Amino acid sequence: xxxxxxxxxxxxxxxxxxxxxxxxxxxxxxxxxxxxxxxxxxxxxxxxxxxxxxxxxxxxxxxxxxxxxxxxxxxxxxxxxxxxxxxxxxxxxxxxxxxxxxxxxxxxxxxxxxxxxxxxxxxxxxxxxxxxxxxxxxxxxxxxxxxxxxxxxxxxxxxxxxxxxxxxxxxxxxxxxxxxxxxxxxxxxxxxxxxxxxxxxxxxxxxxxxxxxxxxxxxxxxxxxxxxxxxxxxxxxxxxxxxxxxxxxxxxxxxxxxxxxxxxxxxxxxxxxxxxxxxxxxxxxxxxxxxxxxxxxxxxxxxxxxxxxxxxxxxxxxxxxxxxxx
Ligand code: ATP
Ligand code: MG
Numbered sequence: 135x136x137x138x139x140x141x142x143x144x145x146x147x148x149x150x151x152x153x154x155x156x157x158x159x160x161x162x163x164x165x166x167x168x169x170x171x172x173x174x175x176x177x178x179x180x181x182x183x184x185x186x187x188x189x190x191x192x193x194x195x196x197x198x199x200x201x202x203x204x205x206x207x208x209x210x211x212x213x214x215x216x217x218x219x220x221x222x223x224x225x226x227x228x229x230x231x232x233x234x235x236x237x238x239x240x241x242x243x244x245x246x247x248x249x250x251x252x253x254x255x256x257x258x259x260x261x262x263x264x265x266x267x268x269x270x271x272x273x274x275x276x277x278x279x280x281x282x283x284x285x286x287x288x289x290x291x292x293x294x295x296x297x298x299x300x301x302x303x304x305x306x307x308x309x310x311x312x313x314x315x316x317x318x319x320x321x322x323x324x325x326x327x328x329x330x331x332x333x334x335x336x337x338x339x340x341x342x343x344x345x346x347x348x349x350x351x352x353x354x355x356x357x358x359x360x361x362x363x364x365x366x367x368x369x370x371x372x373x374x375x376x377x378x379x380x381x382x383x384x385x386x387x388x389x390x391x392x393x394x395x396x397x398x399x400x401x402x403x404x405x406x407x408x409x410x411x412x413x414x415x416x417x418x419x420x421x422x423x424x425x426x427x428x429x430x431x432x433x434x435x436x437x438x439x440x441x442x443x444x445x446x447x448x449x450x451x452x453x454x455x456x457x458x459x460x
Contacts, residue, residue, distance in 0.1 A: 138167050138309070139272035141174035141214070141263075144191035145181070146329025148198055150338040150408065151317035153415075154381040156276065159311070161203035169209035170270050171199060172440075176214050176221070177263070180256045181245065197429050198340055201418035210443075212436035214266065219444035223265035224258070226451050230295050231261050231287070240283055264288035269444045271304040276311055278326075299454035302447075315381060320354040323370040341416055344409045351375075351405040362394040372397065375404045382407035 140160055142152070160171055175192045192213055204211055214220050236242065236257050246252040255262075260283075267275055267288050277285050285308045292303040317327045321336030328337070336354075338347055357369040364387040366373040376387035379400070383390070394400040422429055453459060 135166075135168045136273040137170060137271060138163060138274040138276065139170040139172075139267055139270060139306075140276055141172050141177070141266055142195050142199070143174045143177040144188055144195045145178045145183070147337075147339045147341065148195060149317075149327050149329055149340060150378065150412070151327035152329070153202065153340060153412070154317055154378070155278070155311050155315050157199060157202045157204070158381075159276070159315075160199075160209070161205075164205060164208040167274075170272060171204055171209050171211050172217075172266070173199075173213045174263075174266065177259060180253055180259045182250065193426070193429065194341075194423075196433055197422050197426070198415070198419055200429060200432060201422055202340075202415045206432040206436055210270075210436060210440055211432060212440045213433055216433065216437035217269075217440045217444055219269055219441065219448045220262065220265050222448055223269050223444075223451060224262045226455055227261050227265050227268070227291055227295070228258060229455070230291050230298075231264075235287060235290070236260065239287070241280065260284040260287045261291070264291045267306050268292055268303040269447050270440075271447070272306050273304060274309045275306050277308045278311060278316075282308055295451075295454075299456075302450050302454050315377070317378060317381075318370065318374040320350055320371075320374070323355060323374045338408060338412075340412060341419065342412075343416075344413050347408050347412065348405040351408060352401050354401065356397045360396065362391050362397065362400050364388045364391045372400070375400055379404045379407050382411045 140156055142148070142156070148157075160169060163169055173192050173195045175188060178188045178191070196213065199211070200206070239260055242257055242259070245256055263284050264287060268291070275285055285306065289305050292305045296302055296305075319325050319327050319331070319333050319336035320338070321333055325331070335350055338350055342350070354371060354375060356371045359369070362372060362376075363369060364373050364376050373387065376390050379385070380387040380390045394403070449459075
């Protein structure tokens, strides 16, 4: 059974795009695929951060993922910093990665040019990501466009390490999420819904109250004309609403389009479908957050299982690269 790994960085607020593009597929796949899910809190330290906020969000993300149906009995579920082998392997892989290779990463170029001091960890972030993946011999990593270059680096590093020091790591494959499941910003449908771009009206947060979700959807940007058709190029706003409706109701956007002849009615239906999808997640979140014992114990158990797996891989990697066993 292939092992599939996904990490969530606790920066910003989880939104409907994350739910449709990443969380719902994990919940479905954990029944049939060996699934690894973790909160990548170390990655949140690569940019300016508020310690209290990272800590709060790490717990919030874990609670939300459990509320959305991630089942710690069916997937390996933990917080990255609870498994010290991630940083241990990070160092070994830094010794396998070129400085130029890291510098060439487009995301590093973009994020380092935003102004303000640049942390060294921003440069080596893709190496830590490679460690996250290789530590568990993941076969498949779902990645969007923004992460595909980093996954390519992880593959290169795995192949190089295996070639130089002997077979140690599984070389991971990128799996692309379906294009139709890319949710766009409601206020600016030419860019994706994102947790790092502040868009108070365009992002449907998983913890938004139902009436807030409704208001944002009713105010979503639509396109000129009145016809409801699925045409992402010509009608990005309406097509995004159809994508969302289809994802929430298990339909296709094209078929969903046939049921509507006016924008207003479509928006009502989208609002109903989104609220029906997210309200139970929010309710479950509030229950779990009210009594966080379950979440903490799930994270403790997950970290213990992850450390066991990771310790064996680290032992192999250290021995292969030339370190004396204890
Ligand atoms: P950031 O802006 O910080 O990159 P993000 O919203 O893109 O935040 P990530 O942590 O990069 O979130 O991604 C978590 C998961 O959610 C990934 O699997 C990613 O492919 C998926 N995802 C993110 N945004 C969307 C979206 N708008 N539509 C569908 N899937 C998405
Ligand atoms: Mg992203």
